[in-house]
Amino acid sequence: MSETQYGRGDESPSSPFLNDQRLKIIGIAASGLFTLAVVGFLGVILYTQVNPDRFVNIIHPQFIDAFFVVLRIVAISSVLSVTGGMLVGLGRISETLPTRGIAKGYIEFFRGTPLLFQLIVIYSGIPAFWPPGQFPIANFSVPAAIIGLTLNHSAYIGEAIRGGVEAVPDGQMEAARSLGMSYAQAMREVVLPQAWRNALAAIGNDQVILVKDTSLLSVLAVPEIISTVQNINSATFDIWTPILWAAILYLAITIPLGKFVRYLEARADPTGGPR
Amino acid sequence: MSTRPLVEYESVDKYFGETHVLKEVDLAVEEQEVVVVVGPSGSGKSTLLRCANRLEEIQGGEIRIAGDLISGPDANVNRLRQQVGMVFQSFNLFPHMTATENVAVGPRKVKGVPESEATKRADDLLGRVGLGDQTASYPAELSGGQQQRVAIARALAMDPKVMLFDEVTSALDPELVGEVLGVMKDLATEGMTMLTVTHEMGFAREVGDRIVLMSDGEVVEQGAPESFFESPETERGERFLERLL
Numbered sequence: 001m002s003e004t005q006y007g008r009g010d011e012s013p014s015s016p017f018l019n020d021q022r023l024k025i026i027g028i029a030a031s032g033l034f035t036l037a038v039v040g041f042l043g044v045i046l047y048t049q050v051n052p053d054r055f056v057n058i059i060h061p062q063f064i065d066a067f068f069v070v071l072r073i074v075a076i077s078s079v080l081s082v083t084g085g086m087l088v089g090l091g092r093i094s095e096t097l098p099t100r101g102i103a104k105g106y107i108e109f110f111r112g113t114p115l116l117f118q119l120i121v122i123y124s125g126i127p128a129f130w131p132p133g134q135f136p137i138a139n140f141s142v143p144a145a146i147i148g149l150t151l152n153h154s155a156y157i158g159e160a161i162r163g164g165v166e167a168v169p170d171g172q173m174e175a176a177r178s179l180g181m182s183y184a185q186a187m188r189e190v191v192l193p194q195a196w197r198n199a200l201a202a203i204g205n206d207q208v209i210l211v212k213d214t215s216l217l218s219v220l221a222v223p224e225i226i227s228t229v230q231n232i233n234s235a236t237f238d239i240w241t242p243i244l245w246a247a248i249l250y251l252a253i254t255i256p257l258g259k260f261v262r263y264l265e266a267r268a269d270p271t272g273g274p275r
Numbered sequence: 276m277s278t279r280p281l282v283e284y285e286s287v288d289k290y291f292g293e294t295h296v297l298k299e300v301d302l303a304v305e306e307q308e309v310v311v312v313v314g315p316s317g318s319g320k321s322t323l324l325r326c327a328n329r330l331e332e333i334q335g336g337e338i339r340i341a342g343d344l345i346s347g348p349d350a351n352v353n354r355l356r357q358q359v360g361m362v363f364q365s366f367n368l369f370p371h372m373t374a375t376e377n378v379a380v381g382p383r384k385v386k387g388v389p390e391s392e393a394t395k396r397a398d399d400l401l402g403r404v405g406l407g408d409q410t411a412s413y414p415a416e417l418s419g420g421q422q423q424r425v426a427i428a429r430a431l432a433m434d435p436k437v438m439l440f441d442e443v444t445s446a447l448d449p450e451l452v453g454e455v456l457g458v459m460k461d462l463a464t465e466g467m468t469m470l471t472v473t474h475e476m477g478f479a480r481e482v483g484d485r486i487v488l489m490s491d492g493e494v495v496e497q498g499a500p501e502s503f504f505e506s507p508e509t510e511r512g513e514r515f516l517e518r519l520l
């Protein structure tokens with residue numbers, strides 16, 4: 001695997017460093033050692049800590065449930081936070097001072113305080129306005145999780161979109177307005193499509209973080225992956241089997257998500273993409 | 276129809292902060308006239324042009340397009356801009372659209388022309404600027420000269436009454452300048468009214484009906500190309516021409 005990658009460097013000697021034989025040997029040695037260490041560590045874990053029978057048959061149904069809980073929360077929060085982030089981002093670049101100020105304050109608060117804090121405010125703080133036991137939503141943990149993740153990630157996506165818009169040269173707006181387009185038309189037809197492309201990588205990055213942020217939902221008693229690890233560990237005293245399952249399940253979401261974002265980026269590329 | 280000039284500047288003042296960049300400028304461009312504005316860098320030529328479709332606000336005076344005030348607070352800027360085609364030094368093509376889409380987007384979105392009709396017209400215009408075989412190309416796939424010709428077609432697609440050219444060849448490699456000037460010359464021959472800022476004195480002399488010399492935000496001299504280039508009336512004009520040699 002690493003062999004072929006180094007081979008590719010040979011064919012395009014763009015930098016003198018790539019042709020340095022010694023550097024190449026050091027690189028191969030370092031990556032070889034690293035691979036060996038990882039494989040060895042995994043081998044030791046699998047051999048000494050994990051019972052293959054239990055790995056496959058006993059534990060995984062609980063994880064499958066947790067996986068789908070996480071997947072559902074991610075799917076909903078993802079759609080809502082990208083939509084919310086658009087609004088926040090547009091507010092941030094608005095020419096109206098109050099709109100811009102509100103968007104800025106929103107971003108400062110939700111980026112400036114920990115997500116865990118925000119989740120507690122929503123999950124425990126909001127029901128406190130009702131007399132004990134009177135809060136109308138019975139199972140508030142999943143709704144609270146979705147609200148918290150959405151509000152938090154809308155702030156990050158808003159910033160990504162603002163950055164994307166600011167990276168579009170002023171001449172684009174001028175050219176569009178010179179054709180007689182209104183400000184809104186110029187934004188819709190010319191600026192935002194380019195801003196979206198500019199912001200895609202940052203938005204994708206944020207969505208991967210959103211997946212990993214679901215690990216915090218254990219404090220809201222959401223039956224997600226980390227709380228499943230802890231439950232199984234305290235019931236069976238087995239830690240490495242649930243840890244391995246957790247790793248597999250997180251990567252099962254984040255790796256395809258990353259690929260999907262790269263696909264969107266390629267599709268949005270004006271010369272390499274559509275038609 | 277009207278006998279009024281297509282573009283009228285009346286004692287126009289423009290400031291960038293403290294800097295007085297246009298000083299009581301008076302200028303009129305008659306129908307079918309090709310006016311070429313020349314002058315040293317920083318003399319206000321580009322600003323003068325950009326005020327004509329209100330990409331810049333002016334602080335004093337008036338600017339009219341075909342008799343309609345474009346500089347006032349009540350001006351219908353979006354409507355008046357449709358009558359003024361603008362071509363920029365840096366092309367400013369829309370990178371996410373093909374050449375055809377770049378040219379068709381204005382008529383489609385601003386005038387509501389149906390897509391099939393706008394596309395056909397766009398391809399015709401691209402043919403007119405010599406790019407009939409590049410209609411499906413994205414700007415990144417075109418040379419600078421080709422991009423600038425798409426930009427000219429894009430401005431023409433709105434059927435403007437007057438075209439503004441803002442140093443449109445300054446960003447081009449020397450060997451690509453000719454193809455763009457050729458298209459502009461054809462336009463002038465066909466009777467398009469043009470207000471052009473350029474450093475191409477050969478073009479100014481050959482195609483221009485009138486040369487306007489600007490210096491420090493003022494129009495210091497204007498006249499027919501032959502008289503301007505042979506025997507400038509002002510000392511400022513003489514110095515400008517001397518420096519060209």
